[in-house]
Amino acid sequence: MDFSFLSEYYMFFINGAKFTLIIAFFTVFLGVIVGTIFALMKISRNVILNMIASTYVEIIRGTPLLVQLYIIFYGLPYVGLELPDMVAGILALSINSSAYVAEIIRGGINAIDKGQMEAARSLGMSYNRAMISIIIPQAIKNIIPALGNEFIVIIKESSIVSVIGIHELSYNADTVRGNIFKPFEPLLVSAFIYFIMTFTLSKFMKRIEERMNISD
Amino acid sequence: MIRVCDLQKNFGELQVLKGIDIHVEKGEVMVVIGPSGSGKSTFLRCLNLLEQPTSGEIYFQEVSITSKNNNIDMQRQKMGMVFQGFNLFPHMTILENITFSPIKVKKLSKESAEKLAFELLNKVGLQDKANSYPSQLSGGQKQRIAIVRALAMKPDVMLFDEPTSALDPEMVGEVLEVMKELAKEGMTMVVVTHEMGFAKEVGSRVIFMDNGYIVEDGTPEEVFNNPTNERTKEFLAKVL
Numbered sequence: 378m379d380f381s382f383l384s385e386y387y388m389f390f391i392n393g394a395k396f397t398l399i400i401a402f403f404t405v406f407l408g409v410i411v412g413t414i415f416a417l418m419k420i421s422r423n424v425i426l427n428m429i430a431s432t433y434v435e436i437i438r439g440t441p442l443l444v445q446l447y448i449i450f451y452g453l454p455y456v457g458l459e460l461p462d463m464v465a466g467i468l469a470l471s472i473n474s475s476a477y478v479a480e481i482i483r484g485g486i487n488a489i490d491k492g493q494m495e496a497a498r499s500l501g502m503s504y505n506r507a508m509i510s511i512i513i514p515q516a517i518k519n520i521i522p523a524l525g526n527e528f529i530v531i532i533k534e535s536s537i538v539s540v541i542g543i544h545e546l547s548y549n550a551d552t553v554r555g556n557i558f559k560p561f562e563p564l565l566v567s568a569f570i571y572f573i574m575t576f577t578l579s580k581f582m583k584r585i586e587e588r589m590n591i592s593d
Numbered sequence: 594m595i596r597v598c599d600l601q602k603n604f605g606e607l608q609v610l611k612g613i614d615i616h617v618e619k620g621e622v623m624v625v626i627g628p629s630g631s632g633k634s635t636f637l638r639c640l641n642l643l644e645q646p647t648s649g650e651i652y653f654q655e656v657s658i659t660s661k662n663n664n665i666d667m668q669r670q671k672m673g674m675v676f677q678g679f680n681l682f683p684h685m686t687i688l689e690n691i692t693f694s695p696i697k698v699k700k701l702s703k704e705s706a707e708k709l710a711f712e713l714l715n716k717v718g719l720q721d722k723a724n725s726y727p728s729q730l731s732g733g734q735k736q737r738i739a740i741v742r743a744l745a746m747k748p749d750v751m752l753f754d755e756p757t758s759a760l761d762p763e764m765v766g767e768v769l770e771v772m773k774e775l776a777k778e779g780m781t782m783v784v785v786t787h788e789m790g791f792a793k794e795v796g797s798r799v800i801f802m803d804n805g806y807i808v809e810d811g812t813p814e815e816v817f818n819n820p821t822n823e824r825t826k827e828f829l830a831k832v833l
Contacts, residue, residue, distance in 0.1 A: 490680070495643050496739075499673075
């Protein structure tokens, strides 16, 4: 194996990794916000909100990410909405992720003993107050590990936006493969960089979990 | 204090309460006994609307709490509740557990809420636990804290839902002791319990429920010594 191409092409990998991280960051950010909203809709006692959120989650989880990406990338221009590639990519990934995040958060909240809500309400707290101050702080402990997993998935899955021409890590690795006529080594390099990113993140999440368990 | 008129509660097909009429007077210690599945916990949980009645009306201090436009949060501040499973908030210290609602809901200042908390903690002998977390306490201690937490709202009535059922036997006494003390101070109490000793000794009125009805209602002497209903006799024969 020969990695001498790196001296000439290393910037492709670095720039690609930068894009991957930017995409992942915005996807996580938007995914968590939108996912939280849908999770709250799903646990609310409002039938309509409930139905909207359930339908959303089922449809998003029931269709391939690649198809969702194409629908947004090729479909939105049909309704007169031309988005920059990068925005379309992040939007598709965020929508996809938000459905999974919604389920993670809903599960985390539902796992809290019903007695906690009852105790809070019996002390005169409103539903919202009890949710914000009593239930959600406890649910976060259940949610963090699963959410960390989802972040790792996003970093890896973001490679899919290479199909709409975004110059992230996978796309750039492909470019290098084409330029140097070596199909294998650039893939190894990109795999290694992905692994560094996800491994660092998973160590970081472990830290946060440990930090949170101190109060137990 | 609490007036209940033809209270009925269904869980799906199952009718748990089949028409309860009762009036809890101020200063009364009403002990509710009965076999499991008789509806006594459901009855208690209807009093502060943790269970939504299927039909019937409940008045608390002459206000209908079952009417549609009533905001139950206000009345719940005046109705303390203690649960079988303690339900302390595990992410808060004992002091925070006690002062959270007085500060956030009743808008008490932090100083006065903490002052009151320490007074109450002193009374139950747990002032040294103020900065502990619930997980560091025994069951009996947790339940005493749960009582203090409810009392910190200065309620007019206290509802107890089998407060000693989840406790190890040697811890039952310390919790009953606190409840006895509370009764002595004149607190209005409704207590669902299997502790017949407590019912006899502390109760001013004992209610026996069976199969969704109140079938016996009287002083402890009347209910325990001269029960009129067959089911009551049967039940008491088994538990006494």
